[in-house]
Amino acid sequence: MDATLRHDWETIRALVRRSANELIRVPGAAVPGVLAPTIFFLGLTAVFGNLTHLPGFTTDNYASFMVPVSMLQGAGFTGAAMGVNLARDIEFGLFDRFLASPAPRWVLLTGLVLSAAIRSVIPSTFVFLIALVVGAHFPGPGGLVVTYLCVMGTATIAACWSALIALRFKTQSAAPLMQTVMLAAVLCTTAYAPQALLTGWLATAAEYNPFTQVVEAARQGFVGGISWSGTWPAIVVIAALTALLGWLALRGMRRTAY
């Protein structure tokens, strides 16, 4: 491996380790991120569980239908939390020191994003295990791989978005903007019911919201079998949104530096 690349990789690893240290030193910090999607999952399943009796509902088990949504929600919150941490680092001047270091901007962003993607496994796994306990179907190994791919992809997108907001507003007060947009992105899809059963504006919004592809791909194994045709649109969406938001976040970093 080229020396520069090796050095960049070391920097990324250091940033990921720093994020992991936070979890080890303050384990309680992870609790809200785990609790919120779990409460939403259990609550929404208890409240809307009887929707499966509607003609045209694609499964008879609402827990199976809802669990991927809550896993993605957990990933979205994890990505947003990374943005809040970045805003805190900016407020305290630590990020200025990162920017003054010889590490390229893309390395700093990759470190943050990779940390979010890895950390998103914690809340999503917790929700997944709870879902199995309350009777959700096991999606099979293939289904699980696709679901976790979508989870980590969503955390990546959320981290890029939140970094963009943190760099723009430079304050932790922007946290609601980071979280709410991710929540809206995941919920304005086929989160609550299949496309055919959505009503009003949401039927149209879900049809055009790229996150619908991610939700549907993550859900495949829970409500049926997985297929390539149900998976590749999610991969395209994750790649495209990561590229776009990552580029915007890097631009924000360059502007922060001057």
Next chain:
Amino acid sequence: MRTLAVVTELGRRSVRQTFRRPQLIAPLLIIPTLLLAVQSAGAGRAVDLPGFPPVESFFDFLLAGAMIQSALLAGNSGGIALAIDIEMGFTDRLLAAPIPRFAIVAGRLAGTAAMGAVTAVWFLAIGLAFGVRIEEGLLGALLMIVLVTLAALAFGTLGAALALRSGSASVVQGTFPLVFVILFLSTAFFPADLLLEPAQTIARINPLSFIAEAVRDPVISVFSGRELLEGFAGIVLVGAIGLTLCSMALRRRLRMG
């Protein structure tokens, strides 16, 4: 008269503070509005389920749920703001001032109640803009605003008690998910008969269900004295518990210095 002036001024400060901090105002308005929009369209076909009460649309049914959610969050936000005041030392300065101690909490609660009224008007405006027809007309709308305001005040006592007890904004903030637990275990979003167990059994005894039904009543049916009384009873129960806890926490804080 002087105490009233103190409470009014502290209440006004509390409202201004809420509007100035995005992290306080966003949960009150944006999250309940987002969930109202998404759930009403996402689960809109729920009205076709056997046993669902006769309503024009699921949006009509859900409007009260959004209002109550907002009132609950107003109580939580009020608690967070009070805890920030304690952390920053502002409450200590008020305690040293020649004003009754209860006025410090009452001022914060007045602000929380005012935010409850603001959110009630906000959701009524959204409801009317999106075609909700309030069966009981203007009187029904006013009744809804009064109920949501009082509900916010009652939930505010719980938030204030927690803030006084812990003195930590992050502890009060940490109870944010509990708001949703209480909501999901009530009839705020769905009729009790159609909830899954154990939510169904808990919702039947949850005071929040009675409050939500009372707020919903003027929208979906003709006036029912029983629903209204049960709603007020729910508010009084929550408020009484909260005030007792507030009083205990304030006494403890004064004793410990």
